[in-house]
Amino acid sequence: MKTYKTSFFVLIIVLTFSFKSLVYGQSPSKEFVVMIDPGHGGKDSGTPGTGRYKATEKDIALDVSLALGKMIEQKLSNVKVVYTRKNDIYPTLNGRTVTANKKDVDLFISIHCNAQPGKKGTAYGSETYVLGTTRNKQNLEVAKRENSVIALEDDIEVYKDFNPGSPEAILGLMMAQEEYLDHSIKLARYIEDEFQTTAKRKSRGVKQNIFYVLAYTYMPSVLVELGFLTHKKEEDFLNSKRGKGLMTKSLFNAVNKYLDYLSVNADSPTFVEEVKTKQSAENITFKVQIEASKKSLETKPYNFKGLKGISKLKQGDLYKYFYGNTSNYNTIKDLEHDAKQKGYTSCFIVAFKEGKKIALTDALKSIAN
Ligand SMILES: [Zn+2]
Known part of the structure; x- marks a missing residue:
């Protein structure tokens, strides 16, 4: 007995x-990995704020990032934390996204502080961004400022496809993020709610914009603007130990809520068994989407940097091109790697069930056992 x-x-x-x-x-087989990205660093100090403090955006972003990572590691044993930087160095924007994609990160959080152009210093409050388009002038200014560091980098060649001014380029970026947007928005809402309730800050809301680090990370990702360093009171708050502590706690609570949300939405433990039995009945295949264009191309290797086995799908007035076709997720990860090496740096994996496109996360849940 x-x-x-x-x-x-x-x-x-x-x-x-x-x-x-x-x-x-x-x-x-894989633990949940959170990547924390403290904005700026090294030669790129971010916004100096009012100039009354020695600490600039890069310092506050790093302090809050490290504190958040520490809190997650202490309180959530099943979550692994990785950083794009842990000290005062400058990883390129491209480097940050490449690392996130390589490390199979499940959640990407970029932490920044805001600045109001001009000398008014009246704007204050937090904002959390997910990838998307905006016509709002103030939002556009934020993205311009956060992306502008690209100009300081040595190898700007890697950014030649990043063109937030082109509707077609934006469409391509948005499609690559389609799978993750719901989750990104969910986390962004939790963060802004927490800033209001736990830290008692003014929330300026969840917003959408074209940030490089959000566009090229293939996982749910958000960019947080903790507050305005050009606003005296907010700058004081964000420079204080108490302020940093409250913002850290808010971010932690939001991540925790997000993990709960993922668990709840996956149902009860019997779910594992159900998936196992369903698996054989489901016909799930993976492909690597390498390109989307209005042009109809022949699926010959010479049109696709030498890649063989290209398939084409017409959706609306757009042609999507895929590399590979397999039911094995490990195989498709390898093929994705190959495609990236061939120069399709923004390619990504998509899943189909009986010929219809489904969210990658759903496909992975279905094949997992
Ligand atoms: Zn920034």
Whole structure:
């Protein structure tokens, strides 16, 4: 009887464990990875604010980022934290996204402080951005400022396809993020809610904009503007230990809520068993989307940097081109790597179920066991 009880508990633990890793990490063998990206760094100080403090945007972003990472590591044992920088250095914007994609990050949080152009210093409050388009002049200014550091980088060649002024380029970027946008918005809302309730700050809301680090990270991703360093009182708050602590706690609570949301939406532990039985009936295939264009091209290797096995799909007045076709997720990850090496740096994996496109996260849930 005693043995029976023990095995029963072991079974429960195993089920709970596979359930959690399935939900958080999208595949049972992988833990949930959060990448924290402290904006700017090194030669790029970000906004200097009013100039009354020695600390600039890069310093406050780093302090809050490190504190957030520490809190997550201490309180959420099943979550791994990685950073784009842990000290006062400048990783390029491209470098930040490449690392995030390489490390199979599940959630990307970029942390910044805002600045109001001119000398008024009247604007204050937090903003959290997800990728999207905007016509709002103030939002456009924020993106311009945060992206502008590209001009300071040595190798600007890697940014030649990043053209926020071109509707076609934006459409391509948005499509690549389509799978993750719902989740990004969910987290962004949690963050802004927390800033209001936990830190008692003014929230300027969840906004959309074309930020480089959001456009090229293939996972749910947000960019947080903690507040305006050009606003004296807010600058004082963000430079204070108490202020940083409250913003950190808010961000932590939001990440925690987001993880709860992922668990709740994946149902009960029996879900694991259901998925197993469903798996064989489902016909899921993965492809790497390498290009989308209004031009209809022949699917020959010479049109696709030498890649073979290209398929084409017409959607509206747009042709989408895919590389590879497999039911094995590891294989498609390899093919994605190949395509990136060939120069399709912004390619991404898409999933189809019985010929119809489905969200990648759903596909991964279905094939996981
Ligand atoms: Zn910034």
